[in-house]
Amino acid sequence: MDKFTAFKPVSGMLAVVMGAVFSCGIIFSSTTQAAPEKNPMKHLKKEKKMEIRKSEEERIATEDYDKFRQQNLSLAKYYKAMAKRVQKEGGDPTPLLKAAEHFLAKNNKLKKPAAKPFHPVPNNPGR
Numbered sequence: 752m753d754k755f756t757a758f759k760p761v762s763g764m765l766a767v768v769m770g771a772v773f774s775c776g777i778i779f780s781s782t783t784q785a786a787p788e789k790n791p792m793k794h795l796k797k798e799k800k801m802e803i804r805k806s807e808e809e810r811i812a813t814e815d816y817d818k819f820r821q822q823n824l825s826l827a828k829y830y831k832a833m834a835k836r837v838q839k840e841g842g843d844p845t846p847l848l849k850a851a852e853h854f855l856a857k858n859n860k861l862k863k864p865a866a867k868p869f870h871p872v873p874n875n876p877g878r
Contacts, residue, residue: 812861823858827851 795803812819830851834844 816861816863820858820861823854823861827854827858830854 828851830847834847834851837847838844
């Protein structure tokens, strides 16, 4: 009997596992290289990004005025409560209070959008 006979099944399994790992490595490397860019705004300048974000925020605020106001009030309330907890623990609550003031000021700047005109659907007398 050959002294390497006991290792033949193990070496066969090792070859299969190595082949699977190698093929998975090729598959994953090819998919990661061909993947599209995750952040399409990455190439834009910081000023342009801020301008886009501000216009999007204004658009959302006018489309969903009530929920946007509610979110701002909720964030301000959260930051005030967190500032109290930080002060209680001996920390500086100033940044949290400034954040709360920011959201309250943002809420006060919001303008209620104009009511959309109502266009009733006419009855169809032809039926």
